[in-house]
Amino acid sequence: MASDDHHIPNGSTTTPPDIQFEFAHHDPAIARINNGSFGSCPSSVISAQQDWQLKWLQQPDDFYFNTLKPSILKARLIIRDLINADHVEEISIVDNATTAAAIVLQHVTWSFLSSQFQPGDAAIILHYAYGAIKKSLQAYVARAGGQIIEVKLPFPVNSDEEIIQEFGKALELGRMNGRKIRLALIDHITSMPSVVIPVKELVKMCREEDVDQIFVDGAHAIGCVDIDVKDIGADYYTSNLHKWFFCPPAVAFLHCKKSDILNQLHHPVVSHEYGNGLAIESSWIGTRDYSAQLVVPEVMDFVNRFDGGIDGIKKRNHEKVVEMAIMLAKAWGTHLGVPPQMCSSMAMVGLPACLGIFSHSDGLKLRAYLRDCFKVEVPIYYREPEKGEHTPITGYARISHQVYNTVEDYYKFRDAVNKLFNDGVTCAFLSD
Amino acid sequence: MNLYLLLLLVSFVSCHQHNQKLEPLAQGTPKRRRWVVEKREKKKKKKKKKKKKREQMEDPQANGDHNHNHIPKKLKLSSPSSFISDSEIRQEFAHHQLGIARINNGSFGSCPASIIAAQKQWQLRFLQQPDDFFFNHLQNGILRSRTLITSLINADHVDEVSIVDNATTAAAIVLQHVGWAFAEGRFQKGDAVVMLHCAFQAVKKSIEAYVTRAGGSVIVVQLPFPVHSDQEIIAEFRKGLAMGKAHGRKVRLAIIDHITSMPCVVIPVRELVQICREEGVEQVFVDAAHAIGSVHVDVKEIGADFYVSNLHKWFFCPPSVAFLYCRKSPIALDLHHPVVSHEYGNGLAIESAWIGTRDYSSQLVVPDVLDFVNRFEGGIAGIRKRNHDAVVRMGELLARAWGTHLGSPPEMCPSMAMVGLPSSLRISSDDDALKLRTHLRDHFEVEVPIYYQALKDGEIGGDNWDGRVAGYARISHQVYNTVDDYLKLRDAINQLVKDGVTCNNLP
Numbered sequence: 001m002a003s004d005d006h007h008i009p010n011g012s013t014t015t016p017p018d019i020q021f022e023f024a025h026h027d028p029a030i031a032r033i034n035n036g037s038f039g040s041c042p043s044s045v046i047s048a049q050q051d052w053q054l055k056w057l058q059q060p061d062d063f064y065f066n067t068l069k070p071s072i073l074k075a076r077l078i079i080r081d082l083i084n085a086d087h088v089e090e091i092s093i094v095d096n097a098t099t100a101a102a103i104v105l106q107h108v109t110w111s112f113l114s115s116q117f118q119p120g121d122a123a124i125i126l127h128y129a130y131g132a133i134k135k136s137l138q139a140y141v142a143r144a145g146g147q148i149i150e151v152k153l154p155f156p157v158n159s160d161e162e163i164i165q166e167f168g169k170a171l172e173l174g175r176m177n178g179r180k181i182r183l184a185l186i187d188h189i190t191s192m193p194s195v196v197i198p199v200k201e202l203v204k205m206c207r208e209e210d211v212d213q214i215f216v217d218g219a220h221a222i223g224c225v226d227i228d229v230k231d232i233g234a235d236y237y238t239s240n241l242h243k244w245f246f247c248p249p250a251v252a253f254l255h256c257k258k259s260d261i262l263n264q265l266h267h268p269v270v271s272h273e274y275g276n277g278l279a280i281e282s283s284w285i286g287t288r289d290y291s292a293q294l295v296v297p298e299v300m301d302f303v304n305r306f307d308g309g310i311d312g313i314k315k316r317n318h319e320k321v322v323e324m325a326i327m328l329a330k331a332w333g334t335h336l337g338v339p340p341q342m343c344s345s346m347a348m349v350g351l352p353a354c355l356g357i358f359s360h361s362d363g364l365k366l367r368a369y370l371r372d373c374f375k376v377e378v379p380i381y382y383r384e385p386e387k388g389e390h391t392p393i394t395g396y397a398r399i400s401h402q403v404y405n406t407v408e409d410y411y412k413f414r415d416a417v418n419k420l421f422n423d424g425v426t427c428a429f430l431s432d
Numbered sequence: 433m434n435l436y437l438l439l440l441l442v443s444f445v446s447c448h449q450h451n452q453k454l455e456p457l458a459q460g461t462p463k464r465r466r467w468v469v470e471k472r473e474k475k476k477k478k479k480k481k482k483k484k485k486r487e488q489m490e491d492p493q494a495n496g497d498h499n500h501n502h503i504p505k506k507l508k509l510s511s512p513s514s515f516i517s518d519s520e521i522r523q524e525f526a527h528h529q530l531g532i533a534r535i536n537n538g539s540f541g542s543c544p545a546s547i548i549a550a551q552k553q554w555q556l557r558f559l560q561q562p563d564d565f566f567f568n569h570l571q572n573g574i575l576r577s578r579t580l581i582t583s584l585i586n587a588d589h590v591d592e593v594s595i596v597d598n599a600t601t602a603a604a605i606v607l608q609h610v611g612w613a614f615a616e617g618r619f620q621k622g623d624a625v626v627m628l629h630c631a632f633q634a635v636k637k638s639i640e641a642y643v644t645r646a647g648g649s650v651i652v653v654q655l656p657f658p659v660h661s662d663q664e665i666i667a668e669f670r671k672g673l674a675m676g677k678a679h680g681r682k683v684r685l686a687i688i689d690h691i692t693s694m695p696c697v698v699i700p701v702r703e704l705v706q707i708c709r710e711e712g713v714e715q716v717f718v719d720a721a722h723a724i725g726s727v728h729v730d731v732k733e734i735g736a737d738f739y740v741s742n743l744h745k746w747f748f749c750p751p752s753v754a755f756l757y758c759r760k761s762p763i764a765l766d767l768h769h770p771v772v773s774h775e776y777g778n779g780l781a782i783e784s785a786w787i788g789t790r791d792y793s794s795q796l797v798v799p800d801v802l803d804f805v806n807r808f809e810g811g812i813a814g815i816r817k818r819n820h821d822a823v824v825r826m827g828e829l830l831a832r833a834w835g836t837h838l839g840s841p842p843e844m845c846p847s848m849a850m851v852g853l854p855s856s857l858r859i860s861s862d863d864d865a866l867k868l869r870t871h872l873r874d875h876f877e878v879e880v881p882i883y884y885q886a887l888k889d890g891e892i893g894g895d896n897w898d899g900r901v902a903g904y905a906r907i908s909h910q911v912y913n914t915v916d917d918y919l920k921l922r923d924a925i926n927q928l929v930k931d932g933v934t935c936n937n938l939p
Contacts, residue, residue, distance in 0.1 A: 027561040038562035038789055046559070050552075056751070057548070059529040060540035061879050065870070095771075098788030102771045113615045113646070131774035132788060139772045144615070242789060249558070250790040268770030269597075269604045270641045272633035286600030286634060287540055287744060288752040292791065368567070377563050 017042065017305050023404040031376045031409035035400035036194065036220060036346050039243040048298035049248050052291040068290060072283045075296035079253045082310075083237070084228045090262070092254045092279040093293045097219040098132045100238035100254040101185075102268050103278065104215050105140035107261070108183055112144035119145035122174045123183040124211070126197070127152045128190040133217060137185070146182065149174050153195070155383055156337045156348075160198040167202050171209045181211045186234075188218035189225065192381045194346040194398050195338050196225060203233045213261070219252075220244060223303075223310055224317070224344045229255050242292070244345060244402070245310070246299050251292040254278075306403070313403060317345035321401035324410040325349045328399070331414045332421070337383075337396045346400045348381065350393040351417065356426030357382055357395030365430040366395070374416035376409075516807040525912040533878045533917035537908035538696065538722060538848050541745040550800040551750050554793035570792060574785045577798035581755045585739075586730045592764070594756045594781040595795045599721040600634045602740035602756040603687075604770050605780065606717050607642035609763070610685055614646035619684050621647035626676060626686040626713065629654045632693050635719055639687075651676030651683065655692075655699075657885060658839045658850075662700040669704050673711050683713045690720030690734075690741075691727065694883045696848045696906050697840045698727060705735045715763070721754075722746060725805075725812055726819070726846040731757050746847060746910070747812070748801050750794045756780070808911070815911060819847035823909035826918040827851045830907070833922045834929075839885075839904050848908045850883065852901035854929050859884050859903030864935035868903070871938050876924035878917075881906050 022042035026032055032040075052071075056063045076091045085091060094100050111117045123141050125133065127150045137148050151170035154162050174181040184206045188199050199216055206214050215236040221227050223244030229237050237255040241247040256262045256278065265278045269285040283290075303310045322340040325347035329335050337348030357363055363380035370376040378397050385392035399410065516524075524544035528534055534542075554573070558565045578593045587593055596602050613619040625643045627635065629652050639650055653672030656664050677683060686708045690701045701718055708716045717738040723729050725746030731739050739757040743749040758764040758780065767780045771787040785792075805812045824842040827849035831837050836852030838845070859865055865882040872878040883904045905925075907918065 025556060025559050027564075030561055032561070034563055038558075038566065041559060054527060057527055057543060059532055059534070059879070061536055062529075062873060064540065095790050096788035098773055099771050106770070110645075132772060132776075135774055135776035136772040139768060139776055143612075240789070248791070250788065266641060268608070269601050270607075270634060270638040271600055272637055274637035274641055286598035286752070287742070288597050289750070289791065289794065371564060377561070379563075 015305065016307065017044070017302065019404055022302075026404060029375050030371075031378075031412040033376070033378045033399045033401075033405065033409050033413060035402040035405075036191070036243065036398060037379060039240070039249070040246070040402055040404065041242070041248045042246055042302055044302055045246055045295050045299055046248060048295045049291045052294045053289060056289070056291070069283060071294045072290065075251075075293055076253075076279065078296050078300055079241075082222070082227070083239075083253070083255060084230050085255050086230070087258060089277065089279060090255050090258055092256070092267075092282040094238075094252050094254055094267070094282050095250045096240050096242075096252045097130075097217055097238045098136070099268075100236070100252060101133050101136045101215075101217070102140070103254060103265055104183075104236050105136050106268055107265050108146065109140045109144045110264075111182070112141075112146060117146065117182050118180070120147055121145075121180045121182045122147045122149050123185060124149045124151060124170055124174050124181055125185040126150070126187055126190060128155075128193065128195070129185060129187060130191045130217065130219065133185060141183075147179070149181075153190075155193050155195070156335070157195055157342065158339060160201065160342070163195075163198060164201055164205070168205060171205060171211070175209065181206075181209070182213065184211045184214045186214065186216050188216050188227075188232075188237075188239075189220040189344050189346075191219070192379065192398065193337055193348045193383070193396060194220075194344065195348075196342045196344050199234070200232050207233070220344065220346070222253075224314060224346075226311075226314075229257075235259070235261070241296070241299070246302055247295060248292045251296070254282075314345065317401045317403070318343065320405070321345055321347045321399060324401065324407070325399060328397075328410060328414055328417075332417060334393055345402065346398055348396040348398055351380070351395040351397055352421050353391045353393055354424075354426065355395060355417075355420060356428055358427065361432075362427035362430075363395060365432060366427055369430050370413075370416055374412070374419075376413045376416050378413060515809045520807075521911055528912060531877050532873075533880075533920040535878070535880045535907045535909070535913065535917050535921060537910040537913075538693070538745065538906060539881060541742070541751070542748070542910055542912065543744070543750045544748055544804055547748055547750060547797055547800055547804060550797045551793045554796045555791060558791070558793070570796075571785060573796040574792065577753075577795055578755075578781065580798050580802060581743075584724070584729070585755070585757060586732050587757055588732065589760060591779065591781060592757055592760055594758070594784040596740075596754050596756050596769070596784050598744075598752050598754045599632070599719055599740045599742055600638070601770075602738070602754060603635050603638040603717075603719065604642070605756060605767055606685075606738050607638045608770055609767050610648065611642040611646040612766075613684070614643075614648055619648065620682070622649050623682045623684045624649045624651050624676060626651045626653060626673060626683055626708075628652075628687070628689055628692065628699075630657075630692045630695065631687060631689060632719065632721065635687060648684070649681065651681075655697075657695045657697065658837070658852075659697055659844065660841060662703070662844070665697075665700055666703050666707070670707055670711075673707065673713075677711065683708075683711070685715045685717060686713045687717045687719055688736075690718050690729075690739075691722040691846050691848075693721070694881065694906065695839055695850045695885070695904060696722075696846070697850075698844045698846050701736075702734050709735075722846065722848070724755075726816060726848075728813075728816070731759075737761065737763070743798065743801070744794070748804055749797060753794045753798070756784075816847065819909045819911070820845065822913070823847055823849045823907060826909065826915070827907060830905070830918060830922055830925075834925060836901050847910065848906055850904040850906055853882070853903040853905055853925065855897045855900045855902065856929050856932070856934065857903060857925075858897055858934040858936060860935065864938075865903060867938045868935055872921075872924055876920065876927075878921045878924050880921060 076088050080088050080091050123146055151167055153166050186199055186202050187197055189196050203214050214234040216234040218239040220243055222239040235257050240252040242249045267281040271284050273281045273284050306313050322343055325336050328349045332352050334350030360382045363382040367380045381396045383394050385394055579590050582590045582593050625648055653669055655668055688704050689699055691698050705716050716736040718736040720741040722745055724741040737759050742754040744751045769783040773786050775783045775786050808815050824845055827838050830851045834854045839850030862884050865884040869882045885902050
C-alpha cells in the first residue's frame with residue numbers, strides 16, 4: 001500500500017492507487033511484459049466504463065439524445081489539452097490508429113481519383129511501419145495509382161542521426177524524376193522493432209522538401225512519450241489511448257491541424273452526420289458501444305493519483321524498462337537494440353543467438369512457447385542479418401514496463417531464456 | 433412435497449444468482465477483488481457440478497445437495513412450465529429504467545441481464561490476458577458466432593457471413609465497392625443505384641459519399657404510406673424502377689429495405705428482388721437492419737446478393753453486432769472492410785474479424801443469445817409471433833382510443849406498428865415530431881418515436897386539419913413490454929388532446 005497522500009493540481013488530496021487491486025484481473029500466473037500490444041486498463045476505469053454501459057442500456061434513447069454527444073465532447077476537450085492542440089474541432093475520437101489511417105488514406109484515394117494527385121505521386125513510409133498501415137496504403141494509395149516508398153531504417157540503431165540520414169535519402173528518392181511526395185507517414189514510436197523516432201526533425205525535413213502532408217502514427221505515444229502536436233508540426237497525428245493511457249479497448253484520437261483539408265476528411269462508416277465535420281461524424285457511426293470513449297475523465301482522475309501524474313508514470317516506466325533491459329542483456333550476454341534515449345516504455349533486448357531465431361515465424365513460435373511453458377508474455381522480433389555478420393543476434397524481445405509490472409516479471413523472463421539456453425533448445429525444435 | 437421444496441429453493445437461488453450478476457461493482461473496495469477471484473474459482477467448480485446437477489434435475493424426486501451458487505442459468509424441470517417465467521423476464525430486464533414506458537425497441541434494441549453477464553465474461557477474458565485471447569480464442573469465438581448465424585438465416589456457407597458493427601458499416605462496405613467500380617471504370621458515369629425514398633438516413637448519406645461522389649446517379653423509388661397491401665408496394669416499385677431506367681440508364685445496385693425504419697412497413701422483399709432481376713438490376717442489397725428476431729429471414733429464398741441485419745435490435749445482443757451476408761460470387765471476393773488491418777485480402781469475413789484492437793465481446797455472445805431465446809416457448813419464432821400479435825393488438829387499441837388508424841395492415845407489421853396520432857396535435861414537420869417525442873419522454877415518461885407524414889402531391893393542406901393524420905407513433909413490442917406501457921401512451925396522448933396541445937405550442 002502506498003505511503004503518503006499526494007496532492008492533485010486543484011489542491012485536494014487523494015491516495016495513490018492500490019496497484020495490486022487495480023490490476024487484480026490480470027492473470028496472476030503470467031509475467032505480462034507486453035503492455036505495448038494491447039495495453040491495460042485498471043479496475044476503477046473498467047468499473048466507470050460499466051457504469052456508462054449501464055446508463056445506455058437503462059434508457060438508450062435518452063442517452064443518445066441527451067448524454068452521448070456532450071460526454072464525447074468532454075473527452076475531446078481533455079485530449080486537446082493533453083496534446084497541446086489549438087482547437088477541439090481538430091480532435092476526433094475513433095476506435096484506434098488503424099481507423100485513423102483509413103480516414104486519412106481514403107482522402108488520399110479521392111485526391112487521386114479526382115486528379116488532384118497524379119498517378120505515380122508518392123507516399124513515403126518507414127519500413128517498420130505497422131502491418132495494418134502498410135496494408136492500408138495498398139488498399140487506398142497503391143490501388144488508386146500512388147507509389148509507395150519505404151524508408152529502410154537501421155536496426156540495431158545507435159542515434160537519431162542514423163534515422164535522419166536514411167530518411168533524407170528516401171525523400172530524395174521520392175522526388176526523383178519530378179515526382180511529388182503527397183504524404184509522409186511517420187511513426188512516432190515504431191512497433192516492431194520499437195524505436196522512438198525523431199519525428200520533429202523528420203517533419204521539418206518533409207516541409208523543407210515540399211511534402212504535401214505529414215501523418216504521424218503515434219499509436220504507442222500517449223502515456224508513453226511527450227506529445228505536443230504543435231511542436232511536432234504534422235498535419236495529422238493519431239494515438240491509441242488504450243495502449244499506455246489506461247483506457248479500455250478501444251479509443252484513439254486523430255488530431256487534424258485546422259486547414260481546408262480538414263473539411264474534406266470523412267469517417268469511412270457514413271451515418272446521418274456525414275458532412276458535419278470529422279469529429280461529429282466519428283462521434284456517431286451507428287448504434288455501438290461508445291463507453292470506452294467516455295471514460296477519459298475517469299482515466300485522468302486515475303493517472304493524477306500517481307506522483308507526477310502521467311508524466312511521472314512515463315518517466316518511471318522508461319527508467320524501469322531500461323534498467324530491466326540492461327539487466328537482461330547482461331544476463332544473456334547480448335545488447336539493447338536501441339540506446340536508452342531512444343527507448344520509450346519499451347525496450348528491445350537481444351536474445352542469445354543460440355536460440356536460432358531465423359525467421360518471423362520462429363519469433364512467433366518462441367513467443368507461444370514462452371507463453372505456454374514459461375508463462376511469460378513478450379513479443380519477439382526477428383531481424384534479418386546483414387551479409388557477413390558473424391553469429392548475429394537475430395531475435396529481440398520487446399519488453400514493456402507499465403505500473404503493474406514488478407522486477408519478478410523480468411526475472412521470470414530472464415530465467416526462462418536461460419533455461420532454454422542451458423537445455424540447448426532452438427526454435428527449430430519448437431512446434432508450430 | 434419434494435418437488436415443491438425444490439421449486440422454492442430454485443426460486444431463491446435464481447434470485448441470488450441474478451443479484452450476483454447484476455450488482456454494479458463497487459469501486460475501490462476489497463470486496464471487488466474477492467469477488468473477481470471467487471468468481472474465477474466458482475467457474476472452475478461449476479463445470480464439475482453441472483453434470484451432477486443435470487442428473488439431479490432430470491429426476492424431480494432427487495433431493496441431492498444443492499450448492500446455492502451453482503444453479504445454471506437454464507433450469508429445465510420436467511413439467512410444462514419449463515419455459516422462462518414472467519418474473520424471470522422481469523429480472524432479465526430489471527436494468528431498464530423504471531417508470532419509462534419503453535415502446536421503442538426498434539431504435540436501439542435491448543439486451544437481457546444474462547447476456548450482459550456473458551459479455552462481461554468475454555471482456556474480462558480479454559483484459560486478463562489479451563495476447564492469449566487474441567492468438568488462441570478470438571477467431572474461434574467469432575467463427576462460432578458466424579456458424580450459428582449461417583444456420584439461422586439459411587445461408588449455404590459460413591464464408592458468406594461476416595460480422596460487422598451494424599448495418600451502417602455494412603452499407604459502407606457494399607457502397608465503397610461500388611465507388612471503386614466507378615473509379616476503376618467497371619461502372620460508367622451516370623450508371624445508377626436505386627434506393628427507396630424512405631431508406632435509412634445513414635444509407636442515403638452513404639450513397640452520397642460513395643456513389644454520387646464517384647459519378648453514379650441515384651434513382652429514388654417512392655413507396656406509398658399509409659399502405660394497404662403488398663401489391664401497392666410491388667406496383668409502385670415496378671413503376672419507379674422502370675421510370676428510373678428510362679434513357680437506357682444501367683442500374684448497378686438496388687438497395688431495398690426488408691423492414692423500412694420510418695415509417696415502419698414490412699416490404700415484400702422477395703418479390704422486389706425478383707422484379708430487380710427481371711429489370712436487369714445487377715446487384716441487390718437488402719438492408720434488413722430490423723429483420724432478425726422480428727421477421728423470418730431466409731437469405732436463399734429472398735435471393736439478394738447482400739443482406740444485412742443488426743442482432744442488437746431484435747435479437748437480444750448487446751451493442752453492437754450485425755451480420756452481412758454476401759452470396760458467393762466473384763464480386764464478394766472484392767469486398768473489403770473500410771478499416772484495413774493486416775488481414776486485408778483474406779476475405780471480408782476475416783478482415784471484419786480483426787479491424788485493430790477493439791472490444792469484440794458483443795460478437796462473441798451469439799451462442800449465449802441462442803440459449804436465451806430457447807428459454808422461450810417456440811424459441812425466436814415464438815417470440816416473433818407473440819411480439820407481432822401483441823403490437824398489432826396494442827396498435828388497434830390505440831387507434832380506437834384516438835379515433836385514428838394503423839399505417840399498414842397487420843400482416844405488414846413486424847414487431848412494430850405505425851399508429852396514427854390525433855390530427856389535433858398538428859404535427860406538421862420532422863421538427864414537430866421530434867418535439868412531441870421529447871415532450872412525451874420528459875413529461876409523460878413514454879419513449880416512442882414519432883413519424884411525420886408529409887402531404888402527398890395534390891393533397892390540400894393549409895389549415896385544414898380535420899381528420900388529417902399527419903403523425904404516427906411507431907410502437908414496438910418486445911418480451912419485456914406490458915399492456916401498461918401502451919395504456920400510458922394512450923393516456924398521454926389523450927391528455928395532450930384534452931389540453932388542446934399542438935406541436936406549435938410545445939416548448
